[in-house]
Structures are given as structure tokens and as C-alpha cells.
Amino acid sequence: MTRFLAVAAAAAATLALTPAAGIAQTPGGAYYTATAEAAPAKSSVVTRSTIWRCTETTCIAPKATARDAIMCELVAREVGKLASFAVKGEAFDAASLDKCNARAK
Structure with a gap:
């Protein structure tokens, strides 16, 4: 029984310290970073x-x-x-950004 508790405690500690799959591993949890040419009207946007x-x-x-x-x-x-768009810190090139901006409001 004691051995089972030790294994269970080790497994729980490992799971608690392991990042969840699919969560961005960049500071602040940001996976995407978009810099607009003008400040957005709202402080949060839902897409x-x-x-x-x-x-x-x-x-x-x-x-x-x-x-x-x-x-x-x-x-x-x-x-x-x-003005720019980045995924995991990797900025879009000019052509990709132009294509993206074609959809801007």
C-alpha cells in the first residue's frame, strides 16, 4: 500500500508540473501576436x-x-x-501579411 501511494504521489506531481498539450509555451500564454496600425476600439476581441x-x-x-x-x-x-502578425514569435513575411490585410475592415 505504501508503495502504491508513493507511485501515485509521483504521478500526480509529474502531471501537475507538465504543461497541458496545445497550450502556448510563450510568456503570458500568447501564441498569436497581432500589432494593429491603429489601436482597436475594444480591449478584447472575439474571433x-x-x-x-x-x-x-x-x-x-x-x-x-x-x-x-x-x-x-x-x-x-x-x-x-x-502592421505585423506573429505565431510563436515567428513573424509573417510581407506577402503573407499583405494577404492577411486584404481581409481587414
Whole structure:
């Protein structure tokens, strides 16, 4: 019985310290970072089922199920033309950003 409790405690500690699958591993939990050319009217925006938190011109969101390009288009549709868009710290190139901004409001 004692051995079972020790194994159970070790397993529980491991699970508690292991990050959940699918959660962004960047500071603050931001997987997507969008920088708008102008400050959004609201401090939070919802695209489909993703909540974007905005401060000044920067909006961040956790990982979503949609493709990265779709996430860019969705946030551009809500906040306007983007100056930049990054996924896990990797910025979109100019062509991808232009395509994304074609959907801006």
C-alpha cells in the first residue's frame, strides 16, 4: 500500500508540473501576436471562439484550431489593418501579411 501511494504521489506531481498539450509555451500564454496600425476600439476581441486581449496596438491570443493564416485574417477583420502578425514569435513575411490585410475592415 505504501508503495502504491508513493507511485501515485509521483504521478500526480509529474502531471501537475507538465504543461497541458496545445497550450502556448510563450510568456503570458500568447501564441498569436497581432500589432494593429491603429489601436482597436475594444480591449478584447472575439474571433470565432478565440479571445484576443489588446493593449494599445498589440493583441495577443492563445493557440486556436484554425490555420495561422485564417487567425490573422480573423483578427484583421476585427481590429483593422495589421502592421505585423506573429505565431510563436515567428513573424509573417510581407506577402503573407499583405494577404492577411486584404481581409481587414
